[in-house]
Amino acid sequence: MSVVVLGIGMHPWGKWGRPFLDYGLAAAREALADAGVEWPEIQYVVGADTIRNGYPGFVSGAAFAQALGWTGARVASCYAACASGAQALDIARTRILAGLCDLALVVGADSTPKGFFAPVGGERPDDPDWLRFRLLGATNPAYFALYARRRMAVYGDTPADFAAVKVKNARAGALNPLARYRRPVTAAEVLASPMVADPLRLMDICATSDGGAAMVLASERYARRHGAPRPLVRIAAVSTVTPSYPDPVLGLPDFATDALPGATPPRAFRASIAQAAYEEAGLGPGDLSLAEVYDLSTALELDWCEDIGLCPPGEAAKLLRAGDTALGGRVPVNPSGGLASFGEAIPAQALAQVCELARQLRGAAGPRQIEDPRAGLAANQGLFGHGSAIIATV
Amino acid sequence: MTRIGEPAVRGWFIVEDGATHLLATRCTACGALWFPPRGGHCRNPRCGATGLTETRLSRRGTVWSYTNACYPPPAPYVAADPYTPITLAAVALPEGLVVLGQTIPGLTVADLRVGMEVELTSGPLADGATVWMWGPPS
Structure with a gap:
């Protein structure tokens, strides 16, 4: 038995300045229409929370349900940083797999401030996320830059390699009407953009965006009875693993890694996220037709390509240069345009990744369509050790 | 507010005879080490001991x-x-x-x-x- 993605919906990403509920509702209504389901039929609604939009953001499942009109449906709300959308999907999927319901709606949406993400307000000297700003001025891009510089030192990657990721993703994003940035860019433009956190420049780092994404999940039994006209897109795996101890990589928002004398270093966190998904799906990297990975920075996309097993460590730039990860390549990475073209709308982003998988697997991705896709993986990493990877198949 | 010259955070580092030391927590049972210092139990999931000591890195x-x-x-x-x-x-x-x-x-x-x-x-x-x-x- 598996869970089917019956309908998908998204509000275009941008900097629209409207309440997050607007984006979530637009996405939800589109997902319901796409599924051919009326809202009152939904038995379970799950909201992926936003922490920068007041109380409704913390109880987003109920906020969305109220805005759609109370129906007495069961509800859940969850927050898992960047993995919130994946976690919301996981909760709905699990309830369907448990036989407790047949039809669920998952919604995530965000309205974001301009500029760097700052910690939530107030003085909280016990909160590492507050302290890393207070003591070090260590923003999210600072951590991305540490990883990027490390790639340069260990693997010989160059800023030109990082720029090539942006060029690739902008080319895909230009073909996606839901993306915020839809203009192709050149490597020269990326390399001339202002330095933000050396070696990463403005165009290497993803923006913060407004957006919303939703999907209707159904039991296979329901989907068949419902007569879904398209190939059934199935969720084959959802991995929501934590890191293993002692994680050798400095994670956000940590000040240090752990040390255990004599310990064999475990699989690093990002790689373990994908591995758990492969094991659950009974698939491997070679089975993927496409992947959506969390390219918070250009360099991080290269890390992800290795972490999800598309190539050995250190060879992602080679893969990129060969065109393997571009549209038309062996295994396109971020065919949606990725965060490079969308910017990050935190609780919506993991759902948007799965929307792209579903669109591609249905053969409905228009000019971005990948030829005969069979399986796709969406991976991301949330602050404080919330990983997620989802595999969808057709 | 923090006063000039005072540490911006307490218990994470010490300056002694002009030398600065980071303060970490070490588990006396398994040797696990972490920074910033935090008491309670060892954070090694296979240990969990409560015998912890402050150590300079x-x-x-x-x-x-x-x-x-x-x-x-x-x-x-x-x-x-x-x-x-x-x-x-x-x-x-x-x-x-x-x-x-x-x-x-x-x-x-x-x-x-x-x-x-x-x-x-x-x-x-x-x-x-x-x-x-x-x-x-x-």
């Missing part, structure tokens, strides 16, 4: 990676005005930890490379509170 390590902040970080960071980019270094210590910190003012990314040796010191943030900082070996 090595003052020298090698640069694991580094970057800077070309734009002033948002509050609660107190940025200097006018702002000069701050530099951050993640430093691998002989004990096996990598510890993040600012570098001393004046040390830029052009002065750093992965693998070079640095030494712990401390210095003031823009509001006068002190933090640990990485600098060249003395």
